[in-house]
Amino acid sequence: MPSAVLAVDQGTSGTKALVICPERGVIGVGSAPVTPRYGPGGSVEVDPRELLASVVGAGRAAIADAGEPVAAVGLANQGETVLAWDPASGEPLTDAIVWQDRRSAAICAELTPYADELTRLTGLPVDPYFAAPKMAWIRRERTREGAVTTSDAWLVHRLTGAFVTDAATAGRTQLLDLDRVDWSPRALDLYGLGGEPLPEVVDADTAVGTITAFGAAVPLTGLLVDQQAALLAQSVTAPGAAKCTYGTGAFLLAQTGDTPRRTGSGLVSCVAWRLGGRTSYCLDGQVYTVASAVRWLTDLGVISGAADLDPIGSAVPDSGGVTFVPALAGLAAPHWRGDVRGSLTGLGLDTGPGQLVRALCEGIAAQVVELTEAAATDLGRPLTALRVDGGLTRSTLLMQTQADLLQLPVEVSALPDATALGVGAAARLGLDPALTIERAVPAWQPSAVYEPRIGAQEAADRLGRFRSEVAALLDRTPRTAPVP
Known part of the structure; x- marks a missing residue:
């Protein structure tokens, strides 16, 4: 009998699939691109058929790379994407x-x-980032026909025929009662979605159906939203620990245990996962533009891609007085001002690509510091370290800047593709109910640890300059969105 599982991470710009063996680790890898379309009025869309094709293509490639069958499949998803x-x-x-x-x-x-x-009901602020406003928008502007759900429910239906979503993904809609972990009739009515066909809310380690798209029939036993899957993979299973994923955006999650903690700092309170009938909760904060801000600099011709961050940024000693607030799609937590746009100040005739790169790294890192401080406030104690993953953790400049401004060690995951590894662990738990979380999740080990190289006062000064620019942006932008 095969012991490996196929873990598929369906993301914003692509799908990554891993075949994971409990004894040998990752033995097969596959990927497929996804191309979102950015349009006027803040529109971002993608062809659902491309999402499905990427899942099937990446999964088949990973199994072919492994050269052996799998016992089960896990599927991670984008969370708030709907159709x-x-x-x-x-x-x-x-x-x-x-x-x-x-x-x-x-x-x-x-x-x-x-x-x-x-917010009291669901733990989430009212913001277009979450699924419910988009679902209501589809009903108002596009169609009243069929079902309107997060993308995972559609993908699972196409792959297995089941109509389900996991508790953590449901918690990203603003339609889930945070305490009952079930759909909230009141929230549905407020969004004009009462009476809609909704998927069953299941545990992340539930066997929901059989998939044949990857070859031989195998059960789908793991479902989890992307950031919570990464939280699980990084062994952040105890209250007080936190991780940050640096991808298209940056996503910081901190464990709060088996009780939802209503936040007063602007973070989101949500389900981390429900495994074996037991719910864990977390605090969640977002930065909307991280790798997408790097792509913006690339499109302008300042750099040729993320690989240029270190050589170009390290060619100069500092940002040369340039401050970059990379709110290119608005400010997320803790401000929740999607109507605010970014700023680039302190430019001079001597400003070059190096200063712009350093200013971008500082802008990203400063926003993550705001999230960690908000989490510490809600938890009632400071964080002791930050575990990180995602493509941009390969940038030494960004990670060192993060440690400097955070004034804490930054531990970079030695295991790439944390989201896939997390949903792979969920799939193993669904396949073997006797398995414990500790045995299902790979042991945590950092590939690098970045310690602060500047003092607390210099960090405070640099953060102060960034916060002053954010305050100026907020002051001169009339509020057009609700206060969370």
């Missing part, structure tokens, strides 16, 4: 509205009188 589709045929009725899409801002503004109530 309408026909439950009878499985065909999409709309494009998928990606988590970055901002066109539902007007719906959020209409819900301002109910924002506090919705």
Whole structure:
């Protein structure tokens, strides 16, 4: 009998698949690109068929690379990406509205009188980032037909015929009662989604059906939203620990245990996972543009790609007085001002690519510091270290800047593809109910640890300059979105 599992991470810009053996580690790898379309009015869409094709293509490639069959499949998803589709045929009725899409801002503004109530119910602020506003927007602007759900429910239906979503993904909609871990009739009514067909909310380690798209029939036994899967893979299973993933955006999650902790600092309170009928919760903070800000600099011709961050940024000693607030798609947590746009100040005739790169790294790192400070406030104690993963952790400049501004060690995961590894662990738990989380998750070991190289006062000064620019942006941008 095969012991390996196929773990598929369906992401914003591509799908990565790993075949993971409990004894030999990763023995097969596959990937397939996904191309979101960015349009006017803050629109970000992708063809759902491309999402499905990427899952199937990456999964088949990983199994072919491994050269052996798998015992089960786990599927991680983007979380807040939604579409309408026909439950009878499985065909999409709309494009998928990606988590970055901002066109539902007007719906959020209409819900301002109910924002506090919705946050108490669901743990989430009213913001276009989450799934419910996008779902309501589809119903208002696109179609009343079929079902409107997060992308995972559609993918699982196409692959197995089941109509389910895991508790953590459901928790990213703003339609889930955070305490009951079930759909909230009140939230559904407020969003005009009462009576909608909704997927069953299941545990992350539930056997939900059989997949034949990858070859021989195998059970789908793991479902988990991407950032929570990365949290699991990094062994952040105890209250007080935190991780940050540096991808298209940056996503910081801190464990709070088996009780939801309502946040007063602007972070999100949500389900980390439900495994074996037991729910764990976490605090969640986001930075909307990280790798996407690097791509922006690339598109301008300042650099040729992320690999240029270190050689170009390290060619100069500092940012030369340049401050970059890379809010190119708005400010997420803890401000929740999607209407704010970024700024680049302190430019001079001597400003070059190196200063711009350093300013970008400082801007990204400063926003993550804001998230860690908010998490520490909500937890009632400071974090002791930050575990990190994602493609941009390969940048020594960014990671050192993060440690400097954070004034804490930054531990870089030795295991790439943390999201896939996390949902792979969920799949193993679903396959073997006797398995413990500790045995299912790879042992944590950093590939590098970055210690602060500057003093606390210099870090405070640099953070102060960044925060002053953020405050100026907030002051001169009239609020057009509800206060969380």
